[in-house]
Amino acid sequence: SICATCPVLSQCTESKNHQKMIQRHIWQDYLDVAEDLRHNHEIKEIYGKRKETIERVFADAKEKHGMRWTTLKGIKKLSMQAMLTFAALNLKKLASWTWKTPTIA
Template identity: 60%
Template sequence: MLIDQEIRPVMPYTRPRGKKEFFRKHEYVYDEYYDCYICPNNQILKYSTTNRDGYREYKSDPKICINCPDINKCTNSKNHTKVVTRHIWENYMEEVEHLRHTSINKEIYDMRKETIERVFADMKEKHGMRWTTLRGLKKVKAQAMLIAACMNLKKIANWMWRSRKNGPNPSNPCVNMHGLLSNLYSFIICSLRNTVSIKKETVFCLQTEIKTKTVQDSF
């Protein structure tokens, strides 16, 4: 969807998964023209079927694989058949991987520590998102959305305050809107603190395991 809308995707590096002693998926070369995979021993894995999850399955010839010297590095299948899957949208993921090595993506990715990571840190340290005293996905989601709304209001207020041209003039509409948004932000935070009050509750850690302790409020 990002590529179709001409939005540049900036994704992190993902380590290869699977057993270390086995061949990695990138060692099986995909031939786009013939729509097949080629194994490290130059044998062809032909297209077989497409499963319900949207993955195209490419299978090897068991008559050839049974005599392969590297079969122990390839598969543990009892019928000596190697299966490599390829999603129907894999070409988009390959384009994302290609863009990851460009200098533009590297510059944009470095901005994470100045933008996205700071937002997460503020949510955990200043708005109580490191722990939750609510039970159920619906309640926790509502709490998180309210906190996100508060942070957006605070960000808009800061932007408007910095964009003023003539200094902190009370007649400046930017300054008035800044005060309005700040008051609204404070009102929502106080409402959350007053409406959600729990004397003793199981506190769920959003990062590690479940812990139990006594709390007076949710924040």
């Protein structure tokens, strides 16, 4: 094997058969692509807008609509609470758009 004659083998592995085993996660290729995209300038600009859009919605839900904690137990009850909360947020957004949009006579 190539490893057996490597001058830095002792720094790399202590394996008795002079091999280094590298295991990659089944989705590692996808993670590598995501990591490369994360450093892309265009993607950075798009990702930077998250704080103004989707992250803002979650922050409002948490701070203004009781999503920081819950007294409910169970996935069904928590799902219902989340759906009602985000439905209320959507209604607030719709009302805001309606009031800001001039009416056409």
